[in-house]
Amino acid sequence: MRTVVIMPEYESWRAAARLLLAQGVVPDDILWTDDAQDASLFVGEETAATVPAASAIKVPPAFMDIARSAAAHSDARRWALLYRLLWRLTLGGERHLLSMSTDRDVRQIQDWCKAVGRDIHKMHAFVRFRLVSVDAATGREQFVAWFEPDHRIVRLAVPFFEKRFAGMDWSILTPYECAHWDGKRLHFTAGVPRSNAPDADALDDLWRTYYRNIFNPARVKINAMQSEMPKKYWKNLPEASLIAGLIAESAGRVQDMLKTEERPAKEAPKNAYLKSLHDMNQTDVTKPNHDSEET
Amino acid sequence: MDINRKLEILADAAKYDASCASSGAACKDSRGSKGVGSTGGAGICHSYTPDGRCVSLLKVLMTNACLYDCHYCINRRSSNVIRARFTPDEVVKLTLDFYKRNYIEGLFLSSGIIRSADHTMELVIEVARKLREEHQFRGYIHLKTIPEASQSLIALAGSYADRMSINVELPSQQSLDTLAPEKNLARTEEAMGHIRGKIDERYAEKRKPDAPKPPPFATGQSTQMLVGADASTDAVILGCADKLYTAHHLRRVYYSAFSPIPEPSSILPLKAPPLIREHRLYQADWLLRFYDFKVEEIASTATPNLDLALDPKLSWALRNRETFPLDVNKAPREMLLRIPGLGVRNADRILSARRYARLRLADLIRLRLQMKKLMLFIITADHHPAKWGLDSDSLRARFLPPPEQLEINFDAPPTPAPSDFLSVRSGEL
Structure with missing residues (x-):
């Protein structure tokens, strides 16, 4: 041995x-x-x-x-x-x-x-860059992100970020290794604690606005969400703080929707395009198809 | 109206479009440019909302004002939702700001129709043009297309977009006439044919040896059908999807269970379909595209609707018991794919492994297959299912979930097993 x-x-x-x-x-x-x-x-x-x-x-x-x-x-x-x-x-x-x-x-x-x-x-998906400064000389925006991978993947994962974010400066900090890009060169340094990374970004609120409103309360599927976005990632995702509230209020929102009065159809406004559309629908439903040979 | 309020309204207005794909684009990236963006990989879901849907693209409408009166739609002209409108620069800035923080893969831009199809199309195109030309944005752009817009505008949109889509919404003109009087299936298909022609043209150019790289054009198109807003059966819906896949080479057909909206139209009696129906349609769609099933095998005139309690492949197997058991050491690939519980990837693993060894049950267990289901349909070197197992009438009952899970309504949303979600993602049934 x-x-x-x-x-x-x-x-x-x-x-x-x-x-x-x-x-x-x-x-x-x-x-x-x-x-x-x-x-x-x-x-x-x-x-x-x-x-x-x-x-x-x-x-x-x-x-x-x-x-x-x-x-x-x-x-x-x-x-x-x-x-x-x-x-x-x-x-x-x-x-x-x-x-x-x-x-x-x-x-x-x-x-x-x-x-x-x-x-x-998941690193490609859940890294969140935070704007920390703008280089006065070059005008390049500088971003820092924090991520906690399960495995030693930083070097395998960063070529993706280099291709995608070539036009900005960025650092991705992790507990065991950090990657940095300055527009010319990728380099690596030792890992750092979480406290070295910024906590928030000015855009996070607007992002949360989007997240809140793209959610459909009429189709809650919590397991589907969690199988793809397990809770261990939530602490570093700015939108995750909304999840509990959105779930809690969803049933009430649907009830309110179902209670609202039906609305009758409104008459078509005077609009030349709309009129031409209605005329077209009256006359030829099967216009000859010039572009596709398929039947 | 500030940008936060506009985003609230115009994201809320866009959420009924199920498409979220950011895959299948041509390879491009930001190296050597001052911009950001890359496409060409598998597509990434950057977040998930509690409805189980992924957040991949910034999905917004240019405006939710609309001339049309599609009765299932929250943005129809008869609706009294608050209306808002982005300027092109606002959408450009939101896209870039979100993208640089790695919130999104790109933009999915759609719009209510204002003034005319061409005018609306021009607004949408202006956003894409600014992103591509003024900001060297190389991220994913999906543009919703209006079939009545002029061909030159549709072609221009395609030159900026990675993905185009026109929603058929309902599978027959008869349903459209009642629920979406401005929409026309023939014109939609004509526009899809036009887009397919452009996509094919570029692929042909690309294949020519020594030819210069052709100008960019979207690499695919998709569509969406509403489920449960009209009386169409699953056979009609799948038939329509199959026709679109064949005639226009769509990348995807999305199925969206009609979802309650505030202040519904009086023309549309509000009765939401079970979400599980949408799920079964996606499974059937996968069978059509990757398992070589025909629509008639899954949903026929005799049984026009999918069994909500069982997945469509298992359902088919139970109707065709004489096909089984199949020997996993001998059956050809197309038959392996018919075995309930065996997906494309594991069928290929079996094909590759059996060249070197006669497979036994233990081998299949190591592939982590769903043995309980599988064992009734297969023969291995050390297993043959008892003949009575396949003939027994109790076979179907064996696969039915406990009765309480069949009660599906919005007060108590269904809780499919995690394996269901896995199967809808991977397509493995």
């Missing part, structure tokens, strides 16, 4: 895995641990086995994508599972393994990838 200590990052795992695989080390002989403090790769107890050349080992490209994504998951067992999959795909001779969603290991890694994918998606 050997202990492998790596930085909790995909590149660090890959470098170690490549070496171990080249030495033919079987998965059960390795104890993986991460250590964010110690950058040095430590592989205990060197064993020189009959080693296939590293270049001779072919890994399906799909596995590299899976590995990159699963590496961001918070479960400590991911490194061992990734190595076991890598070993089975190569030295284990199960080249078709990734086609087997029914396999226990494959299923587990797919679950982790899905959780990471969802976390990235």
Whole structure:
């Protein structure tokens, strides 16, 4: 048994895995641990086995994508599972393994990838930028957001923000890593506490006005809302403070609606366009269709 | 009237339009520009309201004043709601301000019809033009289109928009004549055909090798049908949807259960349909688009309405028991898709896994399939459902929810199981 200590990052795992695989080390002989403090790769107890050349080992490209994504998951067992999959795909001779969603290991890694994918998606959805200043020299608006991801996804998630918000300066702060964009370059710094991020934005009230009025009280479906927007996100969403009130008053609002008097139809106003429309409706209902060959 | 008050009125006026898609646009982003915006991904829901609907786009009307008198609509001319009107600059600023805070994916702009179709269309287009040309906005824009507007204006709208839509609202001209006297199905379809022609034209241009990139045009169109405002059966509604999908290649047909509005029209007796009907229509729509079902298989002249208690695929399976059980190790893809409880993704997983192993029940459990439902319809290497299970009349009863869940009204809204929501999102039945 050997202990492998790596930085909790995909590149660090890959470098170690490549070496171990080249030495033919079987998965059960390795104890993986991460250590964010110690950058040095430590592989205990060197064993020189009959080693296939590293270049001779072919890994399906799909596995590299899976590995990159699963590496961001918070479960400590991911490194061992990734190595076991890598070993089975190569030295284990199960080249078709990734086609087997029914396999226990494959299923587990797919679950982790899905959780990471969802976390990235929710970060894209629920980050809320707050305007903090306008650069006097460049005129660029500067925004700061706070987000608490479940997994180590900041680097996987920020290319989206770079493409979408190129025209403004922004920082996204999280407890473990922060990303910053200044119009030219993306860079990363260490995580910060929540108190470093602004609490509100002048536009939040207007946004809440929109949220309140786009809600339809006649069709309350609380489970549907919560399955997509679980409560853990609410504390960082400016609109979430309205939810309880909107639900509480919805039944009364519908009752009031049902109580209102029916209104008779009003006569058409004098309007040339409306008249032409009514004339058209009287005469030709089936105008020949010039633009579509479809019947 | 201040902007907050206008937003209250014009968002409230827009909420009966169910469309919220922000997917399927051409890939574009803000890199190298002074603006913001990107499209081309899967579309993002930035929030959810307690009605379970997502908030993806800023959905507002330019104005809720309207010449038309569509009796199901809160904005009809006979309604006495407070009227308001945005200026193009107000909508532009709201869109950009909301977008920069990552509240939204873009703008869904519609309008009550004022003065004329062309005049109204011009107002809507002016907002899109300013966003695209003056602010380099690359986010999502969905523009509601008026079928009677001139073709040149519809084409211009399409050059700024990612998505266009014209709502048919009701599936027959007869219903429209009673409830929406200004609306005409033939003209709506003509305009849809025109838009489809433009969309196809651009795709054809794009495919030409070595040709310069064609000017932008919307990549898709959608529509909405109201459910329960007239007497149309589900067969008629699905038939209309199927025709529109085939003839005009719509990306989506949205179904919107008619919802009580304040001060309803006297012409429209107010009786809201159960929300579950809308849900079943979406499930049936998915069967048409992704499961290769035909309308007649789901809703026929003999049974023109969907079973509210069971999902339409299970319903079909119970009517066609002789098709089952199917062997998951042998059945072709199109038959796997007919198995209740098996969605597109898991059918494909089964196809891929069975090339290497004979599948057993434990394999399917690892795919987290709904085994209780599934087991009655399938054969695996280690399972064959008892023949009596499929023939028994009690089979339907086995799937019915407890009776109290069938009572659906607005005082006690239905509470579908979380799996229902999953299935409406993923389309897996």
